[in-house]
Amino acid sequence: MSDEVRAHTALHIIKGAIVKVLGEDAxxxxxxxxxxxxxxxxxxxxxxxxxxxxxxxxxxxxxxxxEDAEVEIHNMSRSEAETRWGDLIYDKWPLPDHIQQxxxxxxxxxxxxxxxxxxxxxxxxxxxIKITKTRYRNSKNVLEVSYDVED
Ligand SMILES: [Zn+2]
Numbered sequence: 419m420s421d422e423v424r425a426h427t428a429l430h431i432i433k434g435a436i437v438k439v440l441g442e443d444a445x446x447x448x449x450x451x452x453x454x455x456x457x458x459x460x461x462x463x464x465x466x467x468x469x470x471x472x473x474x475x476x477x478x479x480x481x482x483x484x485e486d487a488e489v490e491i492h493n494m495s496r497s498e499a500e501t502r503w504g505d506l507i508y509d510k511w512p513l514p515d516h517i518q519q520x521x522x523x524x525x526x527x528x529x530x531x532x533x534x535x536x537x538x539x540x541x542x543x544x545x546x547i548k549i550t551k552t553r554y555r556n557s558k559n560v561l562e563v564s565y566d567v568e569d
Contacts, residue, residue: 419543420536425452425567427489427538428479428547429459432565434529435478436461439471440561447509448560455567456550462510463561466554475563476549482528486542490524499532507532545569 436444446462496518499507523533551564
């Protein structure tokens with residue numbers, strides 16, 4: 419399994435952990451980047467999280483890895499996906515109107531997102547996730563979470 423596939427799958431796991439800990443207000447991703455075993459996700463949020471909350475996000479993400487949950491990938495029409503999950507499949511950046519057939523990453527009870535990238539088949543294949551840095555941008559109301567994936 420390539421490093422980037424693991425680090426990308428970790429992005430979905432961390433995103434789920436962010437929403438679990440900070441609530442639905444943190445549901446909108448504004449950017450996502452992966453390089454080798456490193457990644458960074460940014461979400462809209464209305465305040466700087468506490469140190470305890472960040473630690474809890476890391477703990478929850480690693481609990482999801484340890485659970486070795488199955489990753490579901492659904493190929494379906496966009497309207498079908500919207501009917502099932504609503505806006506939760508989307509990020510802050512728009513999905514162009516002409517795209518009417520989508521791939522949906524679904525980790526039940528955790529994260530659902532339109533995503534055409536490759537993923538590990540189970541969360542256990544990701545390896546442990548270490549949050550390396552967080553940054554809260556007051557001017558944009560954006561929280562950035564950087565992480566490494568380790569063996
Ligand atoms: Zn993905």
